[in-house]
Amino acid sequence: MESDGEEEAAATPAAGRLKGCPELSVEGDMREMAKTAAWSVSSCKPGNGVASLRDDSLDTYWQSAGAQPHLVNIQFQKKVQLQLVVLYVDFKLDESYTPSKISIRAGDGFHNLKEIKTVDLLKPVGWVHISLSGTDPRETFIHTFMLQIAVLANHLNGRDTHVRQIKIYGPRPNPVPHQPFHFTSRECIMYSTIR
Numbered sequence: 515m516e517s518d519g520e521e522e523a524a525a526t527p528a529a530g531r532l533k534g535c536p537e538l539s540v541e542g543d544m545r546e547m548a549k550t551a552a553w554s555v556s557s558c559k560p561g562n563g564v565a566s567l568r569d570d571s572l573d574t575y576w577q578s579a580g581a582q583p584h585l586v587n588i589q590f591q592k593k594v595q596l597q598l599v600v601l602y603v604d605f606k607l608d609e610s611y612t613p614s615k616i617s618i619r620a621g622d623g624f625h626n627l628k629e630i631k632t633v634d635l636l637k638p639v640g641w642v643h644i645s646l647s648g649t650d651p652r653e654t655f656i657h658t659f660m661l662q663i664a665v666l667a668n669h670l671n672g673r674d675t676h677v678r679q680i681k682i683y684g685p686r687p688n689p690v691p692h693q694p695f696h697f698t699s700r701e702c703i704m705y706s707t708i709r
Contacts, residue, residue: 532633534640540598540683547594548682556585559674567680572602575676577611584665584675588682589623590658595684596620597655599644599663602679605637610672612637613665618644620658627662637669655685 553564555576562577567586578584605612614635621627633644647654661682665675 532635532638532642532644534603534635534638534642536640538600538602538641538681540600540643543686544597544683545686546681547590547596547684548588548680550590551682552589554587554589556580556583556587567677570679572604572678575608575678577676578665578674580674582666582668582673583617586663586677586680587624588661588663590660593657593659595655595657596646596661596682597685598646598683599661600679600681600683601642601644601663601677602640603635603638603642603677604640605669606639608676610668610670611674611676612669612672613667613675613677614669615665615667616644617664617666618646619662619664620646620656620660621662622659624660627660630656632666 548568553568555564555567555578557578557580558564559577559579562575564576564586566574567576576586599618601613601616603612612635616633616635617629618631618633619627619629630646630648631644633642635642646656648656663680665677668675
């Protein structure tokens with residue numbers, strides 16, 4: 515059994531390396547965006563395709579089949595604002611199938627994807643949060659038609675990969691357009707515009 519100091523050190527990974535957390539929690543001002551998207555993968559084993567990534571079950575997983583990089587493509591019908599990618603991976607269950615290096619790419623389509631973030635994972639168990647915000651504090655989200663998640667490497671030099679769940683979050687839209695603040699009650703919204 516680990517002491518309190520060892521538990522704290524395990525929960526705080528080295529700079530740039532993510533480990534995961536057991537519970538999925540996101541800020542209240544974000545919403546899940548991936549339900550409106552078209553999903554595809556570069557390869558999969560029969561019965562372990564895109565549906566396994568989106569079924570809200572941690573017992574199922576997408577398993578790639580083929581050479582790296584392994585790709586998950588998420589395409590939207592219109593340009594959307596995205597803030598956060600959350601993956602569920604489990605090194606204890608999947609061992610060499612667990613991703614160790616992930617690249618996030620965005621663009622208008624396959625022809626102009628640009629890498630916006632690369633993340634190293636250190637034996638992750640749980641939900642891994644990858645922020646899409648830039649280095650400038652004013653850049654809290656990206657505008658894109660397409661997001662691609664590329665698994666560049668696996669732990670223990672594994673060939674194929676397992677990812678159990680993927681969630682994509684964006685900012686919750688303001689109910690009153692062109693207003694810099696959010697009204698919370700129906701009465702305030704009713705009186706917020708001049709007729």
